[in-house]
Amino acid sequence: MAKHEEVKNGIIFPVGEKNEGFAKYFVGQSYLQTLVADPSVPVGVGNVTFEPGCRNNWHIHRDGYQILLVTGGEGWYQEEGKAAQFLKAGDVVVTRDGVKHWHGAAKDSWFEHIAITAGKPEWLEPVTDEHYDKL
Template sequence: MAKHEDVKNGVIFPVGEKNEAFSQFFVGQSYLKPLIFDPKVNVNVGNVTFEPGCRNNWHIHRDGYQLLLITGGEGWYQEEGKPAQFLEAGDVVVTYDGVKHWHGATKDSWFEHIAITAGTPEWLEPVADEDYNKL
């Protein structure tokens, strides 16, 4: 049994559906439950759930930012050129405009965060398995 498997049942918000729309930008399976997607508001809010080992590709938020509110499990966040940061429930991450980064679950734990995102993401290359496996 994976650590924090209860996350797959939704810790605070529902897990949502398989994240098929963005699957090409993830290694492994993620799930997305949009919480706020209103054209009158210039920010999107969603609950993102990662199965163990799942992570998104390197990416940059253009003309915006991303705030991550960690609600369950264990994960990683890394900005280019910096060491990866271990994340757990209660942690908060601020990613500023133009910063190349990635985030996702640890190898053996489910992981969940609320993503508050403004601007346009620029999706880049996957995190190399070799680099991820060293964490």
């Protein structure tokens, strides 16, 4: 059994549906529950849940930023050129405009975070298994 399997039941916010709209930008299965999608508010807020081993592609937020509020499980965050950062519930990550990065679950754990995002994402290459397996 994977660690933190209770995350898949939505500890704080609903897990949402399979993240089909962004599936091509992920390795593995993720789920998305939109929490704020008001056109008059200049940020999007969503609950993103990752199955064990799931991670998103490298990406950059243009003309904006992203704040991750980790609400459950264990995962990783990495900026290009820096060491990967282990994440657990209660951690907060701020990604500034133009910074290439990725985030996702640990190999053996579900992972969940609230993503507060402004600007437009530029999706890049996947995080390879070779890179990920070294964590």
